Amino acid sequence: MEMAIWLTVVMGVVPLVLWLLWWWNNVWYWLVITTIRSSKGGTMLPPGHMGLPILGETLTFLWYFKFLRRPEDYINSKRQKYGDGIGMYKTHLFGRPSVIAFLPSTNKFVLRDNESFKYGWAMVELVGKTSLTGVHGKAHLRLRSFVSRSINQPNALRRIGLAVQPRMISALQSWTKCHDITFYDEMKKVTFENIGMYFASIEPGPTLDRLNKYFAGMISGLRAYPLNIPGFTFHHALQCRRKIEAIFREVLDERRNNYINGEDQPINDLMDGLMNLKDEEGNHLSDTEVLDNMTSILLGGYESTALVTMWAVYYLAKYPEVLQKLRDENMALKKSNSEQLVTSDEILKLEYTIKVVDETIRLANIAGFLLRITTKDLEYKGYTIPKGWNMILWLRNVHIDPKIFDDPLCFNPDRWNGSMLPENFQAFGYGPRICAGNMVARLQVALFLHHLSTGYKWKLVNPDAKVKYLPHPKPEDGLKITIEKL
Numbered sequence: 032m033e034m035a036i037w038l039t040v041v042m043g044v045v046p047l048v049l050w051l052l053w054w055w056n057n058v059w060y061w062l063v064i065t066t067i068r069s070s071k072g073g074t075m076l077p078p079g080h081m082g083l084p085i086l087g088e089t090l091t092f093l094w095y096f097k098f099l100r101r102p103e104d105y106i107n108s109k110r111q112k113y114g115d116g117i118g119m120y121k122t123h124l125f126g127r128p129s130v131i132a133f134l135p136s137t138n139k140f141v142l143r144d145n146e147s148f149k150y151g152w153a154m155v156e157l158v159g160k161t162s163l164t165g166v167h168g169k170a171h172l173r174l175r176s177f178v179s180r181s182i183n184q185p186n187a188l189r190r191i192g193l194a195v196q197p198r199m200i201s202a203l204q205s206w207t208k209c210h211d212i213t214f215y216d217e218m219k220k221v222t223f224e225n226i227g228m229y230f231a232s233i234e235p236g237p238t239l240d241r242l243n244k245y246f247a248g249m250i251s252g253l254r255a256y257p258l259n260i261p262g263f264t265f266h267h268a269l270q271c272r273r274k275i276e277a278i279f280r281e282v283l284d285e286r287r288n289n290y291i292n293g294e295d296q297p298i299n300d301l302m303d304g305l306m307n308l309k310d311e312e313g314n315h316l317s318d319t320e321v322l323d324n325m326t327s328i329l330l331g332g333y334e335s336t337a338l339v340t341m342w343a344v345y346y347l348a349k350y351p352e353v354l355q356k357l358r359d360e361n362m363a364l365k366k367s368n369s370e371q372l373v374t375s376d377e378i379l380k381l382e383y384t385i386k387v388v389d390e391t392i393r394l395a396n397i398a399g400f401l402l403r404i405t406t407k408d409l410e411y412k413g414y415t416i417p418k419g420w421n422m423i424l425w426l427r428n429v430h431i432d433p434k435i436f437d438d439p440l441c442f443n444p445d446r447w448n449g450s451m452l453p454e455n456f457q458a459f460g461y462g463p464r465i466c467a468g469n470m471v472a473r474l475q476v477a478l479f480l481h482h483l484s485t486g487y488k489w490k491l492v493n494p495d496a497k498v499k500y501l502p503h504p505k506p507e508d509g510l511k512i513t514i515e516k517l
């Protein structure tokens with residue numbers, strides 16, 4: 032008798048419980064959509080599996096990203112199972128019901144619509160309600176024009192191009208004195224010191240060190256569960272954000288007083304640009320807008336630039352024929368004195384160098400996916416995307432899809448020779464929120480490659496180091512290199 036009970040449990044109840052757990056989210060959300068929303072029409076969710084209760088597909092995601100280290104197979108496995116269909120799958124990731132968009136056309140559909148898809152409140156809390164990230168519609172357009180004039184247009188690029196090179200040149204010189212360096216860590220230091228200079232003219236020293244520390248705290252909040260309770264990472268991140276704002280506010284107040292008293296000339300950095308620009312009606316940005324945007328631009332530009340530069344150094348070491356072509360092009364521009372600066376106009380005309388930069392940005396895929404939240408129920412090609420769900424835009428897939436790029440995992444700058452459909456290159460996003468610093472990012476990487484390729488040779492210490500994909504793709508050793516003068 033006892034045996035029979037055990038057999039019933041093992042053969043009947045256990046599989047039933049496992050089956051229920053496996054399908055729980057699918058059934059639960061189907062019920063919610065059909066019972067609560069059926070009166071409003073569409074109830075068919077995109078194909079896909081929503082995983083276990085609470086956890087959703089988190090374990091599957093980690094399996095591909097952390098353990099197999101083949102992130103592309105997370106989507107590939109779904110493509111094999113459900114086909115490409117409408118370019119969307121339902122899932123449950125990062126604690127919320129979600130729809131993943133993975134084709135250029137579906138990403139485009141989302142990224143073009145600034146009203147139906149917004150950032151979540153946690154992101155906005157961290158970067159600031161009056162930052163580019165926090166505003167929408169007309170307010171966003173107005174702010175973008177300010178930010179773009181301050182960092183991304185020819186005059187700003189000229190100024191920034193000259194401001195960032197001395198630090199790059201001195202870093203390269205100092206690295207030759209070391210046995211080896213961890214390139215990513217060193218490049219982050221260079222990038223942050225440059226940001227300090229061209230953002231707020233803050234020289235290396237205690238203030239910049241504090242800013243760097245708080246910034247690291249703030250960034251960790253972007254990846255944390257948004258619980259604003261003491262002891263939690265997100266709470267700490269918000270505190271760091273306030274401290275960053277306080278540092279920038281001090282500089283801003285001091286500047287304003289000095290201008291009023293006639294003691295200082297305008298400094299011509301990002302803060303000055305944001306303080307002094309006017310819109311068409313002659314209005315300036317408020318102090319809060321200046322400070323929020325300093326923080327959000329800092330967030331956009333810091334890790335991204337260091338990561339892309341690191342990947343360029345990695346790929347060039349792996350593809351010597353590409354390095355040779357890059358070097359030849361840059362040697363023609365090299366000044367007789369290695370400390371002499373090149374201009375942004377000169378560097379942005381170097382066609383092959385810019386192709387190397389774009390190819391690095393494509394293949395490195397440092398912004399693997401973007402996140403939005405739907406503000407209303409939406410219909411897309413007969414399927415419903417419910418209000419309040421996460422919309423995850425899988426940019427990674429676009430850039431390494433063999434249907435879009437031939438031999439996509441090969442580093443081949445010449446693939447940029449022809450024209451490219453803009454929707455097939457989404458590394459900077461797409462539509463009204465396309466990266467506001469895309470030109471300044473390209474410029475900084477190109478300038479670094481100019482000084483590196485014309486003055487130095489380098490080797491990877493661990494050419495076969497594995498790549499970690501979370502939170503960003505990076506060789507496990509942070510890219511250890513040895514570097515010496517040519």
Ligand code: HEM
Binds near residue numbers: 182398465
């Ligand atoms: C290669 C390096 C970079 C990459 C791959 C990159 C990527 C991106 C992406 C994908 C977005 C769109 C985010 C979204 O739609 O959710 C974005 C937005 C943004 N980026 Fe970048 N970025 C880079 C460098 C920079 C730099 C250097 C700056 C500034 C100095 C910057 C400032 C911004 C800002 C302010 C936004 C928000 C734009 C808006 O909401 O209108 N980025 N970036």
